[in-house]
Amino acid sequence: MTVVVSHPLIPLIEAELRRWVGRGENLLELTFLDALFPSGKLLRPTLCVESARAVGGTAEAVLPFAAGIECLHVASLIHDDIVDQDPVRRGRASIAEQFGIAEALLAGDGLSMAGHAAMLSGGPADRVLAATRVVVDAMRHMCLAMMRETELRENLLCGVPAVLAVIRGKTAALISAACQAGALLGGATHAQVESVRRYGELVGQAFQICDDLLPYTVHDRAAGKSAVSDVANRQPTLPVLLAYEAAGEADRQRLVTIFGDDVDPVTAHRDVLDIVTHTGAVTEAARQARTNIDDAHAELDALPAPGRLAELAASVVARHP
Amino acid sequence: MTVVVSHPLIPLIEAELRRWVGRGENLLELTFLDALFPSGKLLRPTLCVESARAVGGTAEAVLPFAAGIECLHVASLIHDDIVDQDPVRRGRASIAEQFGIAEALLAGDGLSMAGHAAMLSGGPADRVLAATRVVVDAMRHMCLAMMRETELRENLLCGVPAVLAVIRGKTAALISAACQAGALLGGATHAQVESVRRYGELVGQAFQICDDLLPYTVHDRAAGKSAVSDVANRQPTLPVLLAYEAAGEADRQRLVTIFGDDVDPVTAHRDVLDIVTHTGAVTEAARQARTNIDDAHAELDALPAPGRLAELAASVVARHP
Numbered sequence: 062m063t064v065v066v067s068h069p070l071i072p073l074i075e076a077e078l079r080r081w082v083g084r085g086e087n088l089l090e091l092t093f094l095d096a097l098f099p100s101g102k103l104l105r106p107t108l109c110v111e112s113a114r115a116v117g118g119t120a121e122a123v124l125p126f127a128a129g130i131e132c133l134h135v136a137s138l139i140h141d142d143i144v145d146q147d148p149v150r151r152g153r154a155s156i157a158e159q160f161g162i163a164e165a166l167l168a169g170d171g172l173s174m175a176g177h178a179a180m181l182s183g184g185p186a187d188r189v190l191a192a193t194r195v196v197v198d199a200m201r202h203m204c205l206a207m208m209r210e211t212e213l214r215e216n217l218l219c220g221v222p223a224v225l226a227v228i229r230g231k232t233a234a235l236i237s238a239a240c241q242a243g244a245l246l247g248g249a250t251h252a253q254v255e256s257v258r259r260y261g262e263l264v265g266q267a268f269q270i271c272d273d274l275l276p277y278t279v280h281d282r283a284a285g286k287s288a289v290s291d292v293a294n295r296q297p298t299l300p301v302l303l304a305y306e307a308a309g310e311a312d313r314q315r316l317v318t319i320f321g322d323d324v325d326p327v328t329a330h331r332d333v334l335d336i337v338t339h340t341g342a343v344t345e346a347a348r349q350a351r352t353n354i355d356d357a358h359a360e361l362d363a364l365p366a367p368g369r370l371a372e373l374a375a376s377v378v379a380r381h382p
Numbered sequence: 383m384t385v386v387v388s389h390p391l392i393p394l395i396e397a398e399l400r401r402w403v404g405r406g407e408n409l410l411e412l413t414f415l416d417a418l419f420p421s422g423k424l425l426r427p428t429l430c431v432e433s434a435r436a437v438g439g440t441a442e443a444v445l446p447f448a449a450g451i452e453c454l455h456v457a458s459l460i461h462d463d464i465v466d467q468d469p470v471r472r473g474r475a476s477i478a479e480q481f482g483i484a485e486a487l488l489a490g491d492g493l494s495m496a497g498h499a500a501m502l503s504g505g506p507a508d509r510v511l512a513a514t515r516v517v518v519d520a521m522r523h524m525c526l527a528m529m530r531e532t533e534l535r536e537n538l539l540c541g542v543p544a545v546l547a548v549i550r551g552k553t554a555a556l557i558s559a560a561c562q563a564g565a566l567l568g569g570a571t572h573a574q575v576e577s578v579r580r581y582g583e584l585v586g587q588a589f590q591i592c593d594d595l596l597p598y599t600v601h602d603r604a605a606g607k608s609a610v611s612d613v614a615n616r617q618p619t620l621p622v623l624l625a626y627e628a629a630g631e632a633d634r635q636r637l638v639t640i641f642g643d644d645v646d647p648v649t650a651h652r653d654v655l656d657i658v659t660h661t662g663a664v665t666e667a668a669r670q671a672r673t674n675i676d677d678a679h680a681e682l683d684a685l686p687a688p689g690r691l692a693e694l695a696a697s698v699v700a701r702h703p
Contacts, residue, residue: 089529140491144484163465163532166487170461171525173491177498177518186507193514197498204492208410211484 073120074106077128081179082172088160092168093175096135096156104268105236106131108373109243112257115364118247125179126192126246130239132176133196137203137235139169144207147290183246192242199238206230215295217320221302225266228299232272233265240264256363260370263357267350268377273298274346276330277337292319292333293326299349301333304342312336350378394441395427398449402500403493409481413489414496417456417477425589426557427452429694430564433578436685439568446500447513447567451560453497454517458524458556460490465528468611504567513563520559527551536616538641542623546587549620553593554586561585577684581691584678588671589698594619595667597651598658613640613654614647620670622654625663633657671699 078097083090106127113123141147142155143165149155157165180193206227213219213227240261244254276291277300291298297305297320305316316336319329337343357374361367399418404411427448434444462468463476464486470476478486501514527548534540534548561582565575597612598621612619618626618641626637637657640650658664678695682688 087526087529088533089526137491140487143487162483164529166461166464167525167529167532169491170458170494171522171529173494174518174522174525178515178522181511181515181518186511190502190507190511194499194502197495197502201492201495201499204488204495205408205410208408208485208488208492211488212409 070107070110070120071100071103073124074103074110074128074131075100077124077179078131081125081128081132081175088164089168089171092139092156092160092164093172095159096139096168096172097131099151100131101135101151103131104373104377105134105239108236108261108264108370109239111369111373112240112243112261113247114243115257115361115367115370116244116247116249116253117365118243122183123243123246125182126189126242127239129176129179129181130196130235130242132172132179133200134235136169136172136176137200137207139165139172141207143169144211145290145294145296149290188246188248192245195241195245196235196238199234202230202234206234210296213297215320217297217302217305217316219297219302221299221306224297224299224302228266228269228273229262232269233262236265236268237261253364256360260357260360260374263353263360264374264377267353267357267374270299270346270350270353271378274300274343274350277334277343289326289330292330295320300337300342300346303345304333304337304340307340307342307345308336312340347378354378391428391431391441392421392424394445395424395431395449395452396421398445398500399452402446402449402453402496409485410489410492413460413477413481413485414493416480417460417489417493418452420472421452422456422472424452425694425698426455426560429557429582429585429691430560432690432694433561433564433582434568435564436578436682436688436691437565437568437570437574438686439564443504444564444567446503447510447563448560450497450500450502451517451556451563453493453500454521455556457490457493457497458521458528460486460493462528464490465532466611466615466617509567509569513566516562516566517556517559520555523551523555527555531617534618536618536641538618538623538626538637540618540623542620542627545618545620545623549587549590549594550583553590554583557586557589558582574685577681581678581681581695584674584681585695585698588674588678588695591620591667591671591674592699595621595664595671598655598664610647610651613651616641621658621663621667624666625654625658625661628661628663628666629657633661668699675699 082093082097085091085094109127109130110120110123114120138150139156142150143157143162147155148158156168160168180196181189183189210227210231213223237258240257241254244257305313308316315332318324319332354374354377358371361370403414403418406412406415430448430451431441431444435441459471460477463471464478464483468476469479477489481489501517502510504510531548531552534544558579561578562575565578626634629637636653639645640653675695675698679692682691
């Protein structure tokens with residue numbers, strides 16, 4: 062899955078990020094730079110800026126806030142890699158793997174604060190306050206969902222709605238908040254904010270569904286993280302639960318064994334790949350993601366100048382079947 | 383060391399804290415409640431409220447912000463106990479010990495966001511924004527100092543100024559920010575904000591010096607955390623560095639061995655206790671804390687109604703020689 066971001070924005074966002082995280086003059090700043098650069102897709106700050114533009118605002122006015130959101134997102138990834146004990150992130154060693162767990166914990170905390178400083182730096186005060194409240198609320202939902210996710214480990218019977226709730230909290234909430242914050246900073250009406258909120262939630266949900274499909278649709282290296290990570294952590298994801306629902310008795314029994322016992326991760330991943338494919342679960346999950354994107358597009362009708370928001374939404378599901 | 387807090391405020395602050403952290407309806411909220419209650423000394427929120435009052439503001443207007451600062455502080459303690467691998471906090475099992483490291487990490491992140499939500503909840507927008515910026519800046523300094531602290535482990539030659547810089551970042555910055563935020567929310571003049579900033583920094587420095595003296599001045603149980611923790615982590619603190627500077631060759635050699643080799647923590651603590659006592663380091667550190675408190679008192683002359691701020695400052699060093 063490649064997100065084609067709005068190219069002219071990338072150098073602007075990257076320059077803004079560098080303004081807020083220092084030049085690597087101490088260990089903490091070195092972890093910030095390592096986690097942020099080379100940057101990922103910058104989906105959240107791009108959506109924040111484009112949402113501001115979509116309601117008549119300017120990129121300049123919202124860039125510090127957008128960079129702050131990216132800092133919060135990357136901080137959450139640093140902590141997520143501690144929680145999941147993932148040694149790889151974006152194709153490189155994770156911060157925990159490189160610097161140690163205590164250092165990664167502090168790196169995430171510090172980068173989160175750098176993000177808040179960036180978000181709070183601008184004006185007018187009432188708009189900044191409203192936008193920050195939305196982002197903070199999303200980050201609370203993210204923590205709740207990450208905690209819930211650890212509780213769902215090994216639980217193949219938790220059901221599709223429970224996994225969709227985790228997806229909304231873990232990923233869709235912040236993506237939606239990035240859109241809302243941009244609109245609020247850009248001076249949107251209440252109805253416009255509500256439209257970008259729904260747009261962002263749908264795009265975010267599709268994004269996470271596609272992310273959970275990566276181990277079953279692309280080569281390991283392209284995924285940027287270990288393809289066997291979810292299976293190794295016995296983390297049930299949407300394609301696995303859809304497969305369980307559609308599967309016959311033998312496949313169900315195999316999945317129960319894989320998610321409950323000590324099965325070698327590589328063997329486990331190969332078997333799960335086989336089951337999610339032949340039960341049609343991969344196709345069904347991809348279909349749900351596309352439906353989300355269609356619904357997201359419909360929300361854009363309420364905006365005066367949706368610009369690249371349609372293209373950004375489409376890019377999230379571009380590589381999927 | 384007992385801080386005699388302003389009694390009528392305690393139930394108000396505790397009720398406000400409960401408003402922001404939920405009722406324990408999921409694992410995340412359970413960790414919040416366990417970390418917050420029974421509450422500690424509530425020094426930071428108390429100072430925040432008293433600083434607002436000292437410049438003519440009301441407790442009611444600043445209570446949500448004050449509760450938010452306590453959430454951020456307790457979140458930092460949860461993470462600190464992961465970094466230091468401390469099994470005990472406030473005389474009970476730490477969150478990491480009780481719930482696991484991943485859960486404690488998410489508990490700290492979630493409680494931090496609950497704190498931000500509380501801080502951002504009030505108005506007027508320009509004052510809330512100014513106060514939040516000060517707190518966020520302090521939290522950045524705290525992360526930097528905690529990271530620096532991990533780098534100073536085993537380093538007996540880092541020098542007193544390096545340890546004082548850690549103390550300022552790790553503890554004094556947030557205590558000072560709590561005072562400044564209260565004053566800003568209470569409508570203080572620039573000069574008044576500057577006075578409470580210095581007051582808070584001095585009180586915070588004295589507070590941490592006394593905290594670092596606890597293993598050498600009070601019984602383990604009263605300290606609320608393991609008396610051998612700093613020595614077990616080979617973390618040089620102010621009394622140890624003052625002792626090293628004042629010590630003869632034999633004592634220095636003993637300290638170098640303790641902080642560089644695998645010495646049994648109980649034996650190590652007994653030996654360090656002996657050295658910090660007979661070199662006069664304990665007395666000297668306590669003297670520095672008292673000097674800070676005297677200087678803090680002097681700052682109160684600039685405030686129209688300092689009220690309990692003098693008493694709060696005095697209480698920080700009340701139990702020390």
